[in-house]
Amino acid sequence: MQTVQFFRRLLGLTSPWSVQRVTVAPEKKRVDVTLTHRRPVPFPCPECGVALPVYDHTASRSWRHLDTGGFLTLVHACVPRVRCLFHGTRQVLVPWALEHARFTIPFERWAIDVLRETDVLGATRLLRISWDEAWGIMARAVSRGQRAKQKRVIARLGIDEKGIGKGHCYFTMVNDLDRGTVEYVAEDRKQESLEQYYRSLSEEQLAGIQAVAMDMWDPYIAATKVHVAEAGQKIVFDRYHVMRYMLKAVDEVRKAEHRALLAEGNRILSGTKYLWLYSEENLPEPLEEWLAALRGLHLKTGRAWALKESLRDLWSYQRRGWAERHWRHWYFWATHSRLMPVIAAAKTVQRHLPNILTYFEHRVTNAASEGLNSKIEAIKKTPMGFAIGIISRWPFTFTVGASISTLLGRKAEGRTKMAGALMPLQGL
Numbered sequence: 501m502q503t504v505q506f507f508r509r510l511l512g513l514t515s516p517w518s519v520q521r522v523t524v525a526p527e528k529k530r531v532d533v534t535l536t537h538r539r540p541v542p543f544p545c546p547e548c549g550v551a552l553p554v555y556d557h558t559a560s561r562s563w564r565h566l567d568t569g570g571f572l573t574l575v576h577a578c579v580p581r582v583r584c585l586f587h588g589t590r591q592v593l594v595p596w597a598l599e600h601a602r603f604t605i606p607f608e609r610w611a612i613d614v615l616r617e618t619d620v621l622g623a624t625r626l627l628r629i630s631w632d633e634a635w636g637i638m639a640r641a642v643s644r645g646q647r648a649k650q651k652r653v654i655a656r657l658g659i660d661e662k663g664i665g666k667g668h669c670y671f672t673m674v675n676d677l678d679r680g681t682v683e684y685v686a687e688d689r690k691q692e693s694l695e696q697y698y699r700s701l702s703e704e705q706l707a708g709i710q711a712v713a714m715d716m717w718d719p720y721i722a723a724t725k726v727h728v729a730e731a732g733q734k735i736v737f738d739r740y741h742v743m744r745y746m747l748k749a750v751d752e753v754r755k756a757e758h759r760a761l762l763a764e765g766n767r768i769l770s771g772t773k774y775l776w777l778y779s780e781e782n783l784p785e786p787l788e789e790w791l792a793a794l795r796g797l798h799l800k801t802g803r804a805w806a807l808k809e810s811l812r813d814l815w816s817y818q819r820r821g822w823a824e825r826h827w828r829h830w831y832f833w834a835t836h837s838r839l840m841p842v843i844a845a846a847k848t849v850q851r852h853l854p855n856i857l858t859y860f861e862h863r864v865t866n867a868a869s870e871g872l873n874s875k876i877e878a879i880k881k882t883p884m885g886f887a888i889g890i891i892s893r894w895p896f897t898f899t900v901g902a903s904i905s906t907l908l909g910r911k912a913e914g915r916t917k918m919a920g921a922l923m924p925l926q927g928l
């Protein structure tokens with residue numbers, strides 16, 4: 501009898517629920533706790549809350565509970581079903597576990613703490629649960645966090661894509677640039693990926709958007725134009741993304757020139773890839789001389805490098821007019837450089853110039869998002885931050901859907917099962 505009371509307290513049971521019996525099996529190191537409820541007693545419909553008489557019971561269901569003195573502890577009960585006029589025959593909610601969960605609430609809480617402290621594999625060992633189960637617990641934690649999240653206005657958004665694996669798979673991240681928080685993660689980088697986010701906002705939230713920093717990526721532009729009023733003045737193509745085009749151009753020039761020089765037996769450009777990609781003031785000191793010597797040789801790569809460095813100055817102006825003038829000079833120089841990759845990059849930037857110059861009204865950059873990406877390892881206490889932490893640990897896993905499962909299946913045999921457990925995360 502005392503054991504019965506003990507477990508009633510442990511599970512925080514209140515009327516009409518009580519512990520019917522406790523079976524301890526020392527040889528199996530296992531405790532089984534069977535619960536029952538007083539009857540006849542009405543239960544609320546899980547959907548609308550209307551009190552209804554019990555229609556029937558499910559077969560006995562089990563939930564894993566916190567171990568009792570090292571003994572695996574399972575809670576069992578037959579869950580009442582009610583027949584609601586509006587919602588049909590439904591299982592009622594039980595006070596010790598969440599809907600569809602295979603664990604009691606105290607166990608889930610503990611599991612989340614463990615998952616925060618370690619990686620998934622470690623957690624599965626410590627908690628003696630499977631991959632699927634660990635992911636299920638995290639998925640529920642994230643969706644709870646999402647539901648709990650207040651509908652606040654986010655004035656300055658950063659939209660970023662993140663590639664997974666070797667660039668075959670993407671997801672879209674929406675960040676609050678002022679708070680430095682991740683607001684939304686969607687699969688892929690299509691127009692629909694971002695539209696999903698906009699559709700989740702209230703009218704007030706949509707009206708409150710003042711600036712959206714993003715890459716020059718047509719699907720994102722289109723999605724933003726559909727949902728955000730006066731998007732033309734609010735979209736800011738980000739400095740980091742613009743510079744990425746230019747860095748790529750510099751690297752292409754270097755590769756082509758290096759190939760040509762090698763053919764003549766000249767290895768001068770060997771091992772110089774990153775030398776050219778550093779921004780001038782970030783170049784490690786020991787490399788400065790090397791770069792200076794190479795620049796003295798009037799290489800094509802040196803010219804591309806100088807163009808890249810000059811383009812960076814565009815964002816240093818106080819006033820838009822000055823930046824525009826700088827751009828016109830730069831554009832002339834770049835398009836007359838006879839460096840094909842640079843010319844192509846210059847033309848791309850030119851096409852998007854109006855929304856690059858919106859920077860001077862809004863002064864937003866995705867630097868915060870970039871920071872988020874690199875610091876993605878840090879698991880914050882918010883459920884959202886928690887999710888993002890997991891993305892980083894298993895870059896292939898947390899974005900949802902078939903594409904990821906396939907990727908997982910290919911990249912990490914033995915982890916395919918886990919991908920299956922991720923499905924409830926759609927719309928994270």
Ligand SMILES: [Zn+2]
Binds near residue numbers: 549588
């Ligand atoms: Zn109902």
